[in-house]
Amino acid sequence: MKVLRVLFQAATFRETFHFGNREIAKWFPGHMAKGLKQMKANLKEVDCIIEVHDARIPLSGRNPLFHEHLGIKPHLLVLNKMDLADLTENERILRRLTHQHVKNVIFTDCTKDENVRKVVPLITELIQASDRYQRSEALDYCIMVIGVPNVGKSSLINSLRRCHLKKGKASRVGGEPGITRAVLSKIQVSERPPLFILDTPGVLSPRIATIEIGMKLALCGTILDYLVGEDIMADYLLYTLNMKQKFSYVERYELGEPCDDIENVLKKIAIKLKKTQKVKAFTGVGDINMTVPNYSAAAYDFIRTFRKGDLGKVMLD
Numbered sequence: 001m002k003v004l005r006v007l008f009q010a011a012t013f014r015e016t017f018h019f020g021n022r023e024i025a026k027w028f029p030g031h032m033a034k035g036l037k038q039m040k041a042n043l044k045e046v047d048c049i050i051e052v053h054d055a056r057i058p059l060s061g062r063n064p065l066f067h068e069h070l071g072i073k074p075h076l077l078v079l080n081k082m083d084l085a086d087l088t089e090n091e092r093i094l095r096r097l098t099h100q101h102v103k104n105v106i107f108t109d110c111t112k113d114e115n116v117r118k119v120v121p122l123i124t125e126l127i128q129a130s131d132r133y134q135r136s137e138a139l140d141y142c143i144m145v146i147g148v149p150n151v152g153k154s155s156l157i158n159s160l161r162r163c164h165l166k167k168g169k170a171s172r173v174g175g176e177p178g179i180t181r182a183v184l185s186k187i188q189v190s191e192r193p194p195l196f197i198l199d200t201p202g203v204l205s206p207r208i209a210t211i212e213i214g215m216k217l218a219l220c221g222t223i224l225d226y227l228v229g230e231d232i233m234a235d236y237l238l239y240t241l242n243m244k245q246k247f248s249y250v251e252r253y254e255l256g257e258p259c260d261d262i263e264n265v266l267k268k269i270a271i272k273l274k275k276t277q278k279v280k281a282f283t284g285v286g287d288i289n290m291t292v293p294n295y296s297a298a299a300y301d302f303i304r305t306f307r308k309g310d311l312g313k314v315m316l317d
């Protein structure tokens, strides 16, 4: 891959991405405001907040409303899906987070329970150092797990249970955003200390600062793809991979060389994967049947392959 990178460095790619006149307001479903209201209502039962976010976008797309409404409790940021993120830029990320007053950060991979054992000792320490207000007499600890959709909140709870209770699933996991709808189920994750977790539905910010942040959230699967459009997501992904010099896609789809033209890339992907469709074309001299690339299917494969980590580890921020 190093050789590929050196060979391809000379190629020129776009330096900025043009989003056109996209309307991002419709990307954010209304039911999410209800989730935040229910979290606030339960805050007095809680000793500490674990905010889960995707390690590929550690700086983008965290919901500022969490801090505004739930910020009085001790806070741990779990950057999950570390197996998919390029962590060679770790130092820069941690510096930026410290600058934003985010002091407690753990990177995890909940599919392999990696680093998950670090969570309970750290939150125990944070709770013991805090004023527990009306919960100062309570012997058990209660943690609220929050985050935008699909970042792995339920997976973290299941992983904690595997690590500390040797028990399996208590929280439903899904590949699509918005799986956790039944609000605030209380789940035990450890006996010593007695620790319970409130699972919550994913809540996106109703005000995303830029369309680019919205696009990064979409690539990480926190917004339903069809609301954003797979065509533009695929193009933004190509732009990012080229900019970050992550050229695994060239080999994977046998493209020969990197390319910054999404139409061209999707055409080749469609042909390689045999994702073509027959269409009828009307001409002046009669109808003809033509086989054309299925661009949507190719875009879907490109995005899904990235999400699985098969295009390499990438840091989108």
Ligand SMILES: Nc1nc2c(ncn2[C@@H]2O[C@H](COP(=O)(O)OP(=O)(O)OP(=O)(O)O)[C@@H](O)[C@H]2O)c(=O)[nH]1
Residues within 6 Å of the ligand: 080, 081, 082, 083, 084, 108, 109, 110, 111, 112, 147, 148, 149, 150, 151, 152, 153, 154, 155, 156, 172, 173, 174, 175, 176, 177, 178, 179, 180, 181, 200, 201, 202, 203
């Ligand atoms: N590669 C990788 N995938 C993960 C990891 N943790 C969770 N996932 C996957 O991410 C997807 C979402 O996980 P969930 O645990 O359902 O996420 P959630 O935040 O509870 O989702 P909502 O209920 O939509 O808010 C599932 O397909 C998980 O298998 C991880 O550490 N690495």
